[in-house]
Amino acid sequence: xxxxxxxxxxxxxxxxxxxxxxxxxxxxxxxxxxxxxxxxxxxxxxxxxxxxxxxxxxxxxxxxxxxxxxxxxxxxxxxxxxxxxxxxxxxxxxxxxxxxxxxxxxxxxxxxxxxxxxxxxxxxxxxxxxxxxxxxxxxxxxxxxxxxxxxxxxxxxxxxxxxxxxxxxxxxxxxxxxxxxxxxxxxxxxxxxxxxxxxxxxxxxxxxxxxxxxxxxxxxxxxxxxxxxxxxxxxxxxxxxxxxxxxxxxxxxxxxxxxxxxxxxxxxxxxxxxxxxxxxxxxxxxxxxxxxxxxxxxxxxxxxxxxxxxxxxxxxxxxxxxxxxxxxxxxxxxxxxxxxxxxxxxxxxxxxxxxxxxxxxxxxxxxxxxxxxxxxxxxxxxxxxxxxxxx
Numbered sequence: 001x002x003x004x005x006x007x008x009x010x011x012x013x014x015x016x017x018x019x020x021x022x023x024x025x026x027x028x029x030x031x032x033x034x035x036x037x038x039x040x041x042x043x044x045x046x047x048x049x050x051x052x053x054x055x056x057x058x059x060x061x062x063x064x065x066x067x068x069x070x071x072x073x074x075x076x077x078x079x080x081x082x083x084x085x086x087x088x089x090x091x092x093x094x095x096x097x098x099x100x101x102x103x104x105x106x107x108x109x110x111x112x113x114x115x116x117x118x119x120x121x122x123x124x125x126x127x128x129x130x131x132x133x134x135x136x137x138x139x140x141x142x143x144x145x146x147x148x149x150x151x152x153x154x155x156x157x158x159x160x161x162x163x164x165x166x167x168x169x170x171x172x173x174x175x176x177x178x179x180x181x182x183x184x185x186x187x188x189x190x191x192x193x194x195x196x197x198x199x200x201x202x203x204x205x206x207x208x209x210x211x212x213x214x215x216x217x218x219x220x221x222x223x224x225x226x227x228x229x230x231x232x233x234x235x236x237x238x239x240x241x242x243x244x245x246x247x248x249x250x251x252x253x254x255x256x257x258x259x260x261x262x263x264x265x266x267x268x269x270x271x272x273x274x275x276x277x278x279x280x281x282x283x284x285x286x287x288x289x290x291x292x293x294x295x296x297x298x299x300x301x302x303x304x305x306x307x308x309x310x311x312x313x314x315x316x317x318x319x320x321x322x323x324x325x326x327x328x329x330x331x332x333x334x335x336x337x338x339x340x341x342x343x344x345x346x347x348x349x350x351x352x353x354x355x356x357x358x359x360x361x362x363x364x365x366x367x368x369x370x371x372x373x374x375x376x377x378x379x380x381x382x383x384x385x386x387x388x389x390x391x
Contacts, residue, residue, distance in 0.1 A: 047073075047077060048074065048077050048081075048086065051070045051073050051074050051077070052070075052074065054066070054070050055067050055070035055071060055074070055093065058070060059351075062352075064097055064098070064351055064352050067093070067097050067351075068094065068097040068098060068099060071090050071093040071094045071097055071099060072090075072094065072099070072102065074086060074089065074090035074093070075087060075090035075091060075094065075102065075106045078090055078106070079109075084109075084110045085110070087106050087109055087110045088106070088107060088110035088111070090106055091103050091104075091105070091106030091107035091109075091110060091198075092107060094106065095107070096349070096350055096351045097350075097351055098350065098351075098352070098353075100207040101201075101202065101205060101206050101207045104198050104199075104201040104202040104205060105202050107198040108195075108196060108198040108199040108201070108202045111134045111135065111196045111198060111199075112196075112199075113134070113186075113194065116186070116194050117192070117193050117194065118193065118194060118195060118199060119193040119194065119195040119199055119203070120193075120203075121202070121203035123154070124151060124154040124155040124156070124193075125154065125155075125156070126156050127155060127156055127192040127193060128155060128156055128157040128158070128159070128190070128191040128192050128193075129151055129155045129157070129158045129159070129191060129192070129193050129194070129195060130158075130159045130160075130161065130186050130189050130191040130193075130194045130195070131148065131151070131158065131159070131160045131161070131194075131195050131196070131197065131200065132160070132161040132182060132186050132194070132195075132196060133161075133182070133196060133197055134196045138163055138166075138325055138328075139325065139328040139348060140197055141162060141163060141166050141170075141197075142166075142218075142325075142328040142329055142331065142332035143197075143328065143331075143332070143358040143359070144197035144198075144200060144201060144358070145169075145170070145173070145216075145218055145332050146213065146214070146215045146216040146217070146332075147197065147200040147201060147204050147205070147213055148160065148170075148173075148174055148177060148200070149174065149213065149216050150204055150213050151195075151200060151204075152174050152176050152177050153176075157178060157191075158176075158177055158178065159177075159178040159179075159180060159189050159191065160177055160178070160179055160180070161180055161181070161182035161184065161185070161186060161189075162179055162180070162181065162182055163181075163182060164181045164183075165304075165305070165306035165307070166306055167179050167181070168221070168306075168307040169218045169219065169220065169306070169307060169310055170218075172218075172219045172220070172221070173216070173217075173218050173219040205357075215334070215359075215360045217332065217333050217334030218310065218329075218332045218333050220307070220310045220311045220313075220314040220333060221307060221308075221310075221311050224307075224308065224311035225311045225314045225315045226315075228297070228311055228312055228315040229315035229316075231297075232270060232272060232295055232297075232315065233270075235270055235292075235293075235295055236269075236270060236292065236293070237269065237270075238269045238270060238317060238387075239268060239269040239270075239317035239318065239387040240269060240270050240272055240295075240315065240316045240317050240318075241267060241269055241270070241271050241272065241316065241317065241318050241319070241320065241383060241387065242271075242272045242273075242274045242312070242313060242316040242318070242319040242320075242321070242326070242330070243260075243271055243272070243273065243274060243275075243319070243320050243321060244273070244274040244275045244321040244322060244324055244326050244327075245257065245260060245275060245282065245321075245322060246275055246277065246279075246282065246322075247322060247323075247324060248277075251344070252322070252323075252342060252344070253342035253343065253344070253367070254322055254342065255322075255340065255372040255375070255376055256372070257282055257285050257286075259372040259373055259376050260286065260289075260376065261289045262373065262376060262377065262380065263320070263376045263377075263379060263380040263383075264286060264289050264290040264293075265289065265290065266377075266380045266384065267380060267383055267384060267387070268387065269293070269317070269387065270293050270294075270295050271286070271290060271293055271294050271295065272295045272297070272312070272316060273294070273295065273296045273297070274302075274309075274312070274313065274319070274321060274326045276301075276302055276303060279296065283296055297312065300312045302325065302326070306329075309326070309329065310329055310333060313326065313329055313330050313333055313335055314333050314335060316335060317336070317386070317387050318335070318336045318337070318338070318383050318386040318387050319335055319336070319337040319338070320337070320338045320340070320379055320380075320383050321337070321338075321339060321340065322339070322340050323339055323340075323341060323348055323349060327339045327362070328348075328359075330361075330362070331356065331358070331359030331361060331362040332359065334360070334361045335361060336361050336386045337359070337361055337362045337363070338362075338363050338364075338365055338379050338382045338383055338386075339362060339363070339364050339365070340365050340367075340375060340376075340379055341364055341365065341366045341367065342367050343366070343367050343368070343369060349364060350364070363382055365378050365379045365382065
């Protein structure tokens with residue numbers, strides 16, 4: 001795992017001024033879909049290869065129903081062949097394709113640890129449970145955080161192994177939860193049953209939405225939230241709108257800085273930078289376009305202090321951002337958020353629609369093969385609706 005120093009050095013050295021990619025977006029969709037779904041079959045099973053190919057082609061056509069059908073077939077084949085990798089691939093595809101509870105079943109199954117008792121959804125009274133991510137990025141801790149409430153209430157003891165930067169948020173949200181750094185490992189914790197976060201989703205997020213565990217936002221440091229909000233409003237009247245524009249991932253098709261110009265000009269209030277890395281050149285451009293309305297708080301460093309970053313986001317009236325950790329954290333905090341998505345088949349967000357099952361406050365704006373300027377106008381309109389009554 002890279003050290004904090006190496007992460008900081010990479011972030012500061014990165015050119016975070018995005019470069020838009022015009023044209024050939026459909027080819028990029030196909031290439032990414034094939035990269036995700038194609039792989040040599042160690043079984044030599046022609047039906048696996050056929051469904052992988054047909055799924056990639058369905059994604060190319062944006063025929064989401066057909067893609068979902070092929071993902072369902074791949075899940076069944078993976079189970080029959082005992083291929084955990086294929087099971088996981090099918091589950092992750094289904095998650096993007098509106099596969100409902102079946103997606104959680106497959107992903108949870110692929111992550112199960114042999115020889116360790118996995119929670120089967122049965123009564124936890126008098127029993128202890130350990131929850132861990134097992135694999136995946138930081139967003140897992142944000143997407144599934146609200147599922148901890150029911151198991152904390154039901155179990156005699158519930159322990160979660162977590163990325164240390166998120167420990168304060170978890171402890172504040174669930175005071176009865178035993179929060180430990182994941183470096184300790186599940187083997188160091190005595191428990192009756194274990195679960196990854198997708199196992200919780202399998203048992204607590206059924207296909208019927210009305211039967212699901214309710215969304216519970218993470219709880220920020222309210223004193224710090226008030227302090228930051230007051231400091232930002234000292235710059236002038238609100239609303240306060242957070243935004244982030246750049247990424248270290250060079251594969252992303254992002255709006256250029258110039259694409260942000262119209263959005264900044266169309267909205268009221270102050271704009272608070274949520275961007276990490278060397279933001280100086282970009283902020284200079286934004287200040288030219290929205291003089292006196294850009295706020296950069298150097299005291300907030302999401303790479304080292306996620307709790308302060310959470311307080312900053314909770315102090316805002318709305319967020320508009322590309323896909324990144326800040327987008328996931330804003331969703332987990334319940335802050336109204338608009339996320340700008342390019343046309344890649346990415347794992348983090350649904351392939352279609354504007355809502356996100358794991359975040360009730362997030363709305364998606366997709367590039368959809370058009371110029372970014374059009375998508376940015378749509379995003380600006382959505383943010384304007386959110387902040388209409390904010391001040």
